Amino acid sequence: MGSPEGREPVLEARGLVKRFGQVLALRGVDFDLRHAEVHALCGENGAGKSTLIKTLSGLYPYGSYEGEILMSGQVQRFAAIADSEKSGLSVIHQELALVPEMTVAENVFLGHEPLRFGAVDHDRMLGETDKLLSRWGIDVSANATIADLGVGQRQLVEIAKALRKESKVLILDEPSAALTDKEVATLLAIVRELRSRGVSSVYISHRLEEVFALSDRITVLRDGQTVVTLDTAKTDRAAIIAHMVGREIDNLFPRRRSEPGKSLLTVKGLSVAERRGEKARLSDVSFDLRQGEVLGIGGLMGAGRSELLMHLFGVWGDRMTGSVELEKAPLAQAPSACIEQGVVLVTEDRKRYGLVLNQTVGFNLSLSAIDEFSPHGFVDRDRELKRNAEYVDSMRIKCSGQETVAGTLSGGNQQKIVLGKALMTKPKVVLLDEPTRGIDVGAKYEIYELINDLTAQGVAVLLVSSELPELIGMSDRILMLAEGRIGGSFEGNQISQEALLAAAMRPSQRAPHPEET
Amino acid sequence: MTATQAKVGLRDFSMLIALVLISCVFWLMDPTFLSARNLSQLAIELSATAVLSLGMLLIIVPGHIDLSVGSGLGLVGGLAAVLITGHGVSAPLALLVSAVVSVVIYAAMGAMIVKEKIPSFIITLGGLLVFKGVHWLVIGNSTIPVVTGGSQNLYSILTTYYLPPALGYVLAAAIVVLLGLAAWNNLKKRKARKLEADTEAAFLRWFLSAQLLVLFVVVLNQYRGMPLSLLVLGATAFVIHVISQHFRFGRYLYAIGGNEEAALVSGVPTGKVVVLAFAVMGVIVAISGFLQTAFAGASTTTTGALMELDAIAACVIGGTSLKGGRGTVVGVLFGALIMCVLLNGMTLLALSPEMKFIARGVVLALAVWMDVRLSRSSARA
Numbered sequence: 001m002g003s004p005e006g007r008e009p010v011l012e013a014r015g016l017v018k019r020f021g022q023v024l025a026l027r028g029v030d031f032d033l034r035h036a037e038v039h040a041l042c043g044e045n046g047a048g049k050s051t052l053i054k055t056l057s058g059l060y061p062y063g064s065y066e067g068e069i070l071m072s073g074q075v076q077r078f079a080a081i082a083d084s085e086k087s088g089l090s091v092i093h094q095e096l097a098l099v100p101e102m103t104v105a106e107n108v109f110l111g112h113e114p115l116r117f118g119a120v121d122h123d124r125m126l127g128e129t130d131k132l133l134s135r136w137g138i139d140v141s142a143n144a145t146i147a148d149l150g151v152g153q154r155q156l157v158e159i160a161k162a163l164r165k166e167s168k169v170l171i172l173d174e175p176s177a178a179l180t181d182k183e184v185a186t187l188l189a190i191v192r193e194l195r196s197r198g199v200s201s202v203y204i205s206h207r208l209e210e211v212f213a214l215s216d217r218i219t220v221l222r223d224g225q226t227v228v229t230l231d232t233a234k235t236d237r238a239a240i241i242a243h244m245v246g247r248e249i250d251n252l253f254p255r256r257r258s259e260p261g262k263s264l265l266t267v268k269g270l271s272v273a274e275r276r277g278e279k280a281r282l283s284d285v286s287f288d289l290r291q292g293e294v295l296g297i298g299g300l301m302g303a304g305r306s307e308l309l310m311h312l313f314g315v316w317g318d319r320m321t322g323s324v325e326l327e328k329a330p331l332a333q334a335p336s337a338c339i340e341q342g343v344v345l346v347t348e349d350r351k352r353y354g355l356v357l358n359q360t361v362g363f364n365l366s367l368s369a370i371d372e373f374s375p376h377g378f379v380d381r382d383r384e385l386k387r388n389a390e391y392v393d394s395m396r397i398k399c400s401g402q403e404t405v406a407g408t409l410s411g412g413n414q415q416k417i418v419l420g421k422a423l424m425t426k427p428k429v430v431l432l433d434e435p436t437r438g439i440d441v442g443a444k445y446e447i448y449e450l451i452n453d454l455t456a457q458g459v460a461v462l463l464v465s466s467e468l469p470e471l472i473g474m475s476d477r478i479l480m481l482a483e484g485r486i487g488g489s490f491e492g493n494q495i496s497q498e499a500l501l502a503a504a505m506r507p508s509q510r511a512p513h514p515e516e517t
Numbered sequence: 518m519t520a521t522q523a524k525v526g527l528r529d530f531s532m533l534i535a536l537v538l539i540s541c542v543f544w545l546m547d548p549t550f551l552s553a554r555n556l557s558q559l560a561i562e563l564s565a566t567a568v569l570s571l572g573m574l575l576i577i578v579p580g581h582i583d584l585s586v587g588s589g590l591g592l593v594g595g596l597a598a599v600l601i602t603g604h605g606v607s608a609p610l611a612l613l614v615s616a617v618v619s620v621v622i623y624a625a626m627g628a629m630i631v632k633e634k635i636p637s638f639i640i641t642l643g644g645l646l647v648f649k650g651v652h653w654l655v656i657g658n659s660t661i662p663v664v665t666g667g668s669q670n671l672y673s674i675l676t677t678y679y680l681p682p683a684l685g686y687v688l689a690a691a692i693v694v695l696l697g698l699a700a701w702n703n704l705k706k707r708k709a710r711k712l713e714a715d716t717e718a719a720f721l722r723w724f725l726s727a728q729l730l731v732l733f734v735v736v737l738n739q740y741r742g743m744p745l746s747l748l749v750l751g752a753t754a755f756v757i758h759v760i761s762q763h764f765r766f767g768r769y770l771y772a773i774g775g776n777e778e779a780a781l782v783s784g785v786p787t788g789k790v791v792v793l794a795f796a797v798m799g800v801i802v803a804i805s806g807f808l809q810t811a812f813a814g815a816s817t818t819t820t821g822a823l824m825e826l827d828a829i830a831a832c833v834i835g836g837t838s839l840k841g842g843r844g845t846v847v848g849v850l851f852g853a854l855i856m857c858v859l860l861n862g863m864t865l866l867a868l869s870p871e872m873k874f875i876a877r878g879v880v881l882a883l884a885v886w887m888d889v890r891l892s893r894s895s896a897r898a
Contacts (some may be wrong), residue, residue: 315782339784353782356775358842367772367783374765381763385710403712421783 007034008072010200011056011089011169016067018051018060018224020408023400025051026065027224033169033200038191040211040232041204043221044244044440046398046410049204052221053171057091058084071169088168092158092175100147104140105129108161132160136190150301151178159190170194171202176210177438180301188214206440208237220244245442253473254445256452260476261291264460265312265331265343265429270322272311280320281307282484289429294451294461296475298468299504303481305464306348309431312462313338313345315353326429339368342428346419346435348464350411354418357407361399362388364406364417369424391420396446412443419450430454433464448474468497480504531887532835532851533725536858543862550865553740559861560737561676564746565590565808567853569824570831571757572801574849575794577832578761579773580841581630581637583795584825585644589802591821592652593619594810597672598661608670612807619806620799622648627795631788645825653818662815675749675811679742688743689734692751693727746808753804758846760797770794774841830877831856834884855880 009032018026026048033039043049054060056069058078069076071087078084081091098107105125106113114121114128129142138156146154155175162170172191176184191201191214205211211218212232220227220243227243265288272282282304289295299305310316312324314333324331326341338344347353355364365388366373373384388402395416399409406417415435422430432451436444451461451474465471471478472495480487480503488503543550569586576583593615600611626644630637664673680688700723707714737743761767769790772780781787809824810816835852837844859880863873 313782334786335782336784336786345782347782352776353778356772356779356842358775359771363768363771367768367780367785370765370768377764377766379763379765379768382706382710385706385712389710401712425784 007036009034009070010072011202012068012070012073013052013056014068014070016052016055016065016069018055018065021400025224026055028067028226029221029224030226031219031229033202035200036195036198037217038195038201038203038215040215040218041202041221042208042211042218042240042244044412044442046413047221047244047440048224049221050173050410051224053091053173053202053204056084057081057089057171085165085167089171090162090165090167090169091171091173092155092162093173098146098154098157098161100145102146103142104133104144104146104149104157104160105142107146107157108132108142108164110161112164128164129160132164136160136163136193137186138190139186152180152183155179156183156186159187163190163194167199169200169202171204173204174206174438175203176205176207184210206438208240211240212237222246241441244440245445252441252445253470254448254452255294255474255476256456257476258292258455260293261458263288263290264327265289265462266323266325266328267312268323268325270308270311270324271320272307272317272322273320274307274317276318278318280484281317282311285322285481285484285486287479287486287489289460289462291428291458291460292455293476294455294463294474296471296478297462297464297481298466298471298478298500299481299487301466302483303504304484305466305481306433307484308481309345309433309462309464313343313431315345339425339427342426343431344368344422344425344427344429345431346422346433348433348437350414350418355406355414357405359406360403361392361397361406361409361417362402365391365402365420365424368421369426387424391424395420395450412439415439415443415447419447423450423454427459429460429462431462431464434466435463436465436467436470444470468500471500472497532848532855535884536851536855539855539858539862543858543865547862547865550862551736553736555861555865556733556736557679557740557744559857560747561744561812562861563853563857564676564744564750565805565812566824566827566831566857567750567850568753568801568808569805569828570835570849570853571753571846572798572805573825573828573832574757574837574844574846575761575770575797576637577774577829577837577839578770578841578844579791579794580777581791581794582829582839583637583641583644583798585626585641585648586798586802586805586828587821587823587825588645588649588652589619589622589821590806590809590824591816591819592648592655592806593803594806594820595652595656595661595816597807598663598810598816599655601663601670601672602661602665608664608672612672612803615806616800616803619803620796623799623802624792624796627792627798630795631791652816652820656816656818658818660815660817663811672807672811673814674745675808676744676746677811678745679737679740680745680748682738682742685734685738685743688748689730693730696726697723746812749804749808753801754846754850761846766790766793771842774838774843776842827853827856830881834881834888836888852884855884 011033013029013031016026016029017024029048029052041049055065058081061079062077071089076087099110108129109125114124116124126142133140133142138160140149140153140157146157149157155178159175175187179187188210191203194201203211203215215232217229218232218235218240219229220240222244268286270282270285271280273280285308287295297305297308307316312331314335326343331343332338332341351357362385366384370379373380385402392399392402397413397416397420399413406414419435435447454461463475478490478495478500480500482504490499540550549555569590573583573586596618597611597615600606600614601608626640629635630640664670700719704714704716704719734743761770769780769785772783772785773787773790777787806821810820813820831852832844832849833839833852834855835844835848835850837849856877859877860873863876
């Protein structure tokens, strides 16, 4: 890690203030990125990171904010993203901007296709993309269709797209959220290599390990303000977390065990294919979920964790064999009926399956429980508004009111709406799929506390997580899936990272049945 | 939230302004445009189109489309006429039977769209052609009057009966009072829940609508009184408004249009809701079919032709998003009014049919362009 001290700043923000109506999203942010520096940006959801990036990149045009943006000492007045790109600034967004039907090469060159006699020169495009990918060690074929790639590979393609433009400044917004460890290593190598070539990067991530492995300096934002900028070498994780949340968090996983009660959800010999006639994606899965317990479901990408939850809820797959029972009665295979029986799913993909983004916070909160307010079809608006207001308060959803449009909130707050919507149905069993993905330490902590509250009330939780520490910290028992089978079942002091990983990578043979407890 | 409300308000008023402008142009070119007789005529013309547009709203909000309604309403209106004049069935029974047939047909189309996952565009395009053919078969390619020889029945009075002036005033007064009470009650509740409550805007909206309504009734009473068909439209608009804004079913329509997958996972019975929307469309097609056929006095091969496009245009002009998830009854009413005023005015000025088509097309494109501009600028603010 070189010392960027004394180098001239390539990108600067001075006293940035950005308002949305009466809400102050940025209230005076100062930030500077020096030449050949990796500068990490940390902060809770809603701290203003995304707003800062959108302002810096010209998505919020000059005139819509107060304060100054400078590049290499010159005040910039970006009217659109195209302007900032021209000045050498590229943003790799959290939400991928790739066309799924097109190939990697076509996406990398989208809008800049090389022409030959007026027609697109496919050979040149493929050749140059190949060169680009192998130059940066990205293990993806230039001719592959985006739709066939995993999320991690897509993210790397997105980065390749920015590399082609040879930008001076790269802003990476949560680039590693969906990457496997190997892909993260590739990503970190790319950013380091760019630094050695004089490219500066702003790196935004909730994963502090990456931040510390990569960055030269760290700036922490909180409530739309710069809290502190520190040299990475002179600080540590605990200090950064304390700055982010504004308080010390001594216990990351505050699981309070409660005595498990009677059996609620019983799954026996479940085998499921994606479509009728295809091969099984889940094979012979059996487990028992009891009142007041958290059963963790782990496994590698593609092991079938989300598929299991989605199938239980009736939105995925075709059941070949097996049974699912809730309190001895068969569980229906449709979301509306499942909710009626007391089972609810909190989805991993909140934009796709979680929220109606163009509607208000209140509309989304009460969507699943609306039956309760409309016994004869007519919605009792008064009762609904009251209940929504209670949930906005108790879930601590940061918004100017329940009539705020859901799509305008930060990721963590959106996640809280999805959770609130599920809880308003007063469920007996909650299926939680990656409930803390892409959200910050403070919001994570609140969601863990919520899990504790639920189990204390006798609700059973099925928790899918790809973060082993979270799985270990928050589960009472853990099932590891390996290629759609149960690779092992763990409880109490049997639980260790090594044992879980070993079970997750167990080759697909007859897996041992989970112990009866 | 302030922004959303201001935007809705601006949109409502911008349509009002457009409407006033268009009317002024017609009035300057031909003062009889604002005569009691012509406005009465306009009200009857408006009824069938506006009722149909309101049904279309319930189809477009969940992200579907119905291209079949023009020939569908021709068929249903024709069926009722044939039952009465051809088979001597009493008018009320003929209307009831035709309406039931309409509901069954539309619910079946909805079921095909949901169960077989065929896009509504295709199913209803097929419906457009099939219904047209069946309509022509039913009426035997001839002109079937809605009533035999100069007499009257329930079918024919739909567009020929006018309420006595006194009743018109009583009705208008009652509506004004009810609107005021509803607005006041709503404000009170919103304030109690500490939600944004703009008393001034609410009062202005109520005051404007009250004035327009009373003025309209005064003018209509100078001719023959309030047409029955307008009453049918009013009742339909009220029902559709309540369904879309106050019923669970309406909530579900907006959820499906906004994000169908999220709606499904949230427990919305998406299939049932869409089939029900099409069944309601069946009722609407029947009502507007009766109105349109009665207005012409008979079912002919051209009854209802191209009305599906007027209905879609009215929705879109009224701010309904074709992608689904957005649209209001008030907006659609304004949209339908703009389309009908345009047609009525141009007919009054004796413009050629060619010019009428071109003018309506241009207005549609202009209106949508303006709407896109407005929503873009308000999204940025």
